[in-house]
Amino acid sequence: MAEEEDDPGFDEDVDDGGNGAESGQGKRKRLFSKELRCMMYGFGDDQNPYTESVDILEDLVIEFITEMTHKAMSIGRQGRVQVEDIVFLIRKDPRKFARVKDLLTMNEELKKARKAFDEANYGS
Amino acid sequence: MADPARVKTEVVFSETSTSTDRPKQSEGSSDGPVNASTTSEPTAVQTSIKEEGKGRSAEDTAAGEEEDEASSSLHPPPATKLKVEHEKKKEKRQKVDEDEIQKMQVLVSSFSEEQLNRYEMYRRSAFPKAAIKRLIQSITGSSVSQNVVIAMSGISKVFAGEIVEEALDVCEKWGDTPPLQPKHMREAVRRLKSREQTPNTKHKHILFH
Numbered sequence: 001m002a003e004e005e006d007d008p009g010f011d012e013d014v015d016d017g018g019n020g021a022e023s024g025q026g027k028r029k030r031l032f033s034k035e036l037r038c039m040m041y042g043f044g045d046d047q048n049p050y051t052e053s054v055d056i057l058e059d060l061v062i063e064f065i066t067e068m069t070h071k072a073m074s075i076g077r078q079g080r081v082q083v084e085d086i087v088f089l090i091r092k093d094p095r096k097f098a099r100v101k102d103l104l105t106m107n108e109e110l111k112k113a114r115k116a117f118d119e120a121n122y123g124s
Numbered sequence: 125m126a127d128p129a130r131v132k133t134e135v136v137f138s139e140t141s142t143s144t145d146r147p148k149q150s151e152g153s154s155d156g157p158v159n160a161s162t163t164s165e166p167t168a169v170q171t172s173i174k175e176e177g178k179g180r181s182a183e184d185t186a187a188g189e190e191e192d193e194a195s196s197s198l199h200p201p202p203a204t205k206l207k208v209e210h211e212k213k214k215e216k217r218q219k220v221d222e223d224e225i226q227k228m229q230v231l232v233s234s235f236s237e238e239q240l241n242r243y244e245m246y247r248r249s250a251f252p253k254a255a256i257k258r259l260i261q262s263i264t265g266s267s268v269s270q271n272v273v274i275a276m277s278g279i280s281k282v283f284a285g286e287i288v289e290e291a292l293d294v295c296e297k298w299g300d301t302p303p304l305q306p307k308h309m310r311e312a313v314r315r316l317k318s319r320e321q322t323p324n325t326k327h328k329h330i331l332f333h
Contacts, residue, residue: 031255039281042246043288046303056309057284060322061251062259064283065276067323069263081264083271086279093321095286096279103278104271 032058251277286321287312 036057040049072085083104090096235243257273290312291304300308316322 031259032251035249035251036284038245038249039284040288040304042242042244042249043285044242044292045288048303050303050305052306053304053309056306057287060287060309060313061280061284064323065256065259065280066263067325068276068279069260071323071325073264079264080266081260081268081272083269083275086272086275090279096282099278099282100275103274107271107274 030055030058032061036061249281251280253277256280286316290315 033054036054037049040054040057041047045053068086068089069081071089072081073079075088076082076085087097087100090100232240232243253273256277257268260268260272260276287309288304291308292302294311294315295302295304295308298308313322317324
């Protein structure tokens with residue numbers, strides 16, 4: 001709790017985001033606690049990261065997603081979020097751009113493979 | 125008749141040979157010296173040898189066959205030439221991918237148990253798609269496609285990784301030990317913000333006031 005009072009920025013985010021009736025970050029249910037712990041260990045932290053650090057990271061990720069969504073809504077087709085908008089917003093950051101391209105390509109390949117597999121089964 | 129054809133083919137080949145830095149033996153006309161030099165590194169040597177080889181074969185085709193089968197690459201209309209270049213680049217990219225996959229396999233096979241655990245967590249951890257979809261939809265108010273959720277989860281994971289890595293740098297620089305503390309995370313965010321890797325739309329740039 002002390003960390004949140006030190007950082008008014010995080011509280012302001014929630015008030016602007018309007019996520020329900022909660023007034024502070026601490027009151028919203030933690031969405032990603034388990035996954036974030038595994039992720040932090042995978043990225044190099046200790047096997048048991050501090051809960052406060054996980055909380056801060058979750059707030060940062062939610063803020064990131066919120067900002068990206070707002071930006072994506074304001075470009076391209078207004079009021080909707082589309083993949084092309086996300087790719088456009090990310091274009092300056094090489095790591096994220098490469099990752100998005102990889103993920104979308106792999107998704108397409110998997111879809112094709114599944115379709116081919118299903119058709120093969122249907123034939124036999 | 126022969127001269128313009130020969131000039132054209134040489135121009136074509138100097139273009140294709142400078143655009144790729146690996147000798148490709150696929151396009152028929154150049155065998156012999158170019159294939160023998162497939163393993164040599166310096167591209168300058170390769171391009172000069174290629175042009176010699178092309179020059180020889182250009183003479184052959186000018187003298188004899190003007191047909192498109194063997195010399196499809198010698199008289200390519202622009203569309204075929206682009207397609208040929210694209211295939212060469214795809215081959216090169218596939219070979220680079222295979223090299224990288226092999227190197228990764230060698231690396232992973234030499235991991236200790238703790239490193240294997242960490243690597244497994246790194247690859248497998250992911251944000252739950254349902255929660256991300258719910259979050260995005262609560263912001264937009266309308267539904268979003270699956271690809272958007274996939275892209276957003278992927279980018280968020282990269283973002284989390286950047287912060288954790290930067291925080292580990294800060295932690296090491298300040299002489300602390302691993303379980304990351306909030307002060308490390310905040311300093312990491314401050315650094316990323318100054319490098320503009322964190323999105324920040326809270327400041328309006330007023331240009332003239």
